Amino acid sequence: MQAVVVFKGGFVSLRGVELAEIPEETARVARAVFPRGCLAMRMCDVLGPVFADADFAELFAVRGRPAVSPARLALVSVLQFAEGLTDRQAAHAVRSRLDWKYALSLESTDTGFDFSVLSEFRARLAEADAGRAVFDAVLRAAGEAGLVKPGGRRRTDATRVLAPTRDLNRLEFVVETLRTALDQVAEVAGDWLVTVAAPEWFDRYSARPEDSRFPSRWAARVEHGDQCGADGMTLLEAACSTQAPPGLWNLPAVELLRRTWVQQFQHVEGVVLWRHPKDAPPGLIRLRTPHEPEARTGAKRDLAWSGYKVHLGETCEPDAPHLITHIHTTPAPVNDNAVLEDVHTALAERELLPDEHLVDAGYIDAEQIHHARRDHDIDLVGPVGQNTNREQMTDHFFDNTHFAVDWNRRQAVRPGGHTSVQWRDAHGNRGTPVTRVRFARRHCGPCELRTSCTNARTGRNLTLRPRAEHDILQQARVEQDTDHWRRRYGHRAGVEGAISQGVQAFGLRRSRYRGLAKTRLQHHLTGAAINLARLDAWHTGRPLARTRVSPFAALCPAG
Structure with missing residues (x-):
């Protein structure tokens, strides 16, 4: 029942498998064993064939060996995640469980496939960023069944996802990054590395950081970090020299070492020193572990x-x-x-x-x-967001809502009746467009409402969002205080x-x-x-x- 690879004019095509065609014997036995049905069987009956081989045709090379039906692999992957199974357990379920054979349209005697096929299929999905196609197929089938429609209400929230690697502190991170680079270089150019590595490197970087005892005093830890930075810089300089074996500089661990050293260390009068924590790069690009370079x-x-x-x-x-x-x-x-x-x-x-x-x-x-x-x-x-200015949060202080803004005339009128003297377009701290409005000092100084308006020696200043956003913000702040x-x-x-x-x-x-x-x-x-x-x-x-x-x-x- 596996898909067959057919050669047509030099191309490979997957002969599609119709998952709706459940073998008669499989259906008879499955319904006898599960008279009330189960998740896999009910979803097959309600949604019909969710996946088709054609949906995944682009994932497979033009020429290659025979493959298991990608439609079946997609369904197996979803059922696997629904039940929290490993690849071995999922492959065993395909071989042994009647409800899965029913959903997959397999003969009751089908022996399934090797569990490694699932990881290979996921690798293809990840490389092509095609996981959304699997998710969309289930959603599309629900839509065809009339169970999800456009319009109405949606709600969204987020949650954290922990990387599979353990967290490292800053000292552990730089030591482990250098140790990982040394291990990879040793595999491809061990004889050359022996000529570069100082004898004490074998004591410092042979063991994992969790198996080492770092100094407890902060000053000693900084000194250890500086020494690690100097050792890493020595390795980087040697790896990019003309005496280094070809291709050494392009090793993934060496490239990661270079990126890490740029973020963590700096040259100060010819000495490699740890960067101050405040001088570290922003979190969106700051590396955290050599074993998960994309984790932040x-x-x-x-x-x-x-x-x-x-x-x-x-x-x-x-x-x-x-x-x-x-x-x-x-x-x-x-x-x-x-x-x-x-x-x-x-x-x-x-x-x-x-x-x-x-x-x-x-x-x-x-x-x-x-x-x-x-x-x-x-x-x-x-x-x-509400007004976060400490003074403007009090009832007696005039925030932006107390000013009459005339967008057509490009001016604002304050509670005392005076009109602004300056109106200019600018950009805020995040680079978004804003409007800066200023009132004259000669008007603010003698004003009897000054204590409720500004404490600045100069006149009152306003920062306004673009007109549409300004109106939306004022309206939203009023509406969200209502029971409705x-x-x-x-x-x-x-x-x-x-x-x-x-x-x-x-x-x-x-x-x-x-x-x-x-x-x-x-x-x-x-x-x-x-x-x-x-x-x-x-x-x-x-x-x-x-x-x-x-x-x-x-x-x-x-x-």
Whole structure:
């Protein structure tokens, strides 16, 4: 029942397998063993053939050996993530489980395939960034069944994803990076490395950092780091010299060593010294471990982690299953509001744009609200930032809302009645366009309202967003203090349940693989598995889990 590779005019084509054609004997035995059905069988009956070989034709070379049907491999991968199986366990399930054979349209006597085929298939998906095709296929099948539609409400939130490698402190990081480079160079040019390495290097870098005892005093640790920096610089200079073996400079570990040393060390009067922590590069490009070069450090309030961040968007209509409609994976330091446009664009490509998108404060500001309305006709709902100026937060101080702004005449009028004397276009700290408005010192000085307006010796200054964003911000700050807005926004809270399900039932919190591409693939397969589980719950009438209340909290009197 495997797909056959057919040569036609020098090209290889996969002879498609029709997954809807379930062998009669397999169907008879499976229904006898599972009279009430199970997830794999019910989803096959409800959704029909979710995947087709043609969807993955671009993943395979023009010439190659016979391959297992990629449609089957895609379905096996989703079922594997739905049940949390390893590759060996998933391959064994294909050989031994009737419900999987039913879903895969296999004969009951089919012996399946070797487990290594699954990792090879994932490698092809990751290399082509085709994990989204698997996720989209499940979502498209749900749409054809009338279970997900454009419009309505969506809600989005993000959670951290831990890299598969352990966290290293700064000293451990530089020592391990140099040790890894030495090991790789030793494999390809050991005889040359012996002539370069100082005798004490074997004591410093033969063992992993966790097996070493670093100095406890800070000054001694800095000295150890400086010594490591000097040793690494010696290796880099030798590797790029004319006496070095060809190709040594292009080794991945040597390139990573060079990038790390640029970030961590500097030359000061001919001496290699550790950079001050404040002189370190921003988190988006700062390396954290030689074993996961794409992992970055993210922070949220008092929590910090090394790895990635995943954004989940789901439907939240009461008369339909709550399905994941979009998954977006980024490095850990990427701000939430930076991904919102990508999320909306992806939803537009699937024709699943919502009418109303519920997000938390990390995703939203006046600019995002304006762009969502202008570009996608989406009403972005979330708490906009309040005034953070300590003085302007008091009731007796005049914030921007107390000034009458005439955009056509390019002037503003303050509460005392005086008109601004300067109006100029500028850019804010983030490079976004703003308008700077200034009032004359001669008007502010003698004004009786001065104490409620400004403490500056010069006149009052205003910084205004572009007109559309200014109006949106003022309106949003008023609306979010109403009960109607709170009830409307209350639907967003359910997305925490989606994240909890992903973390506890599907291992969403930790990456199984190394690298952003493979982590993104993991999340797309996880999203497809979550959707299968939710579709099965909807089909069987299993209600959503209720919010858990501890026995002690249940004793709290009402009100």
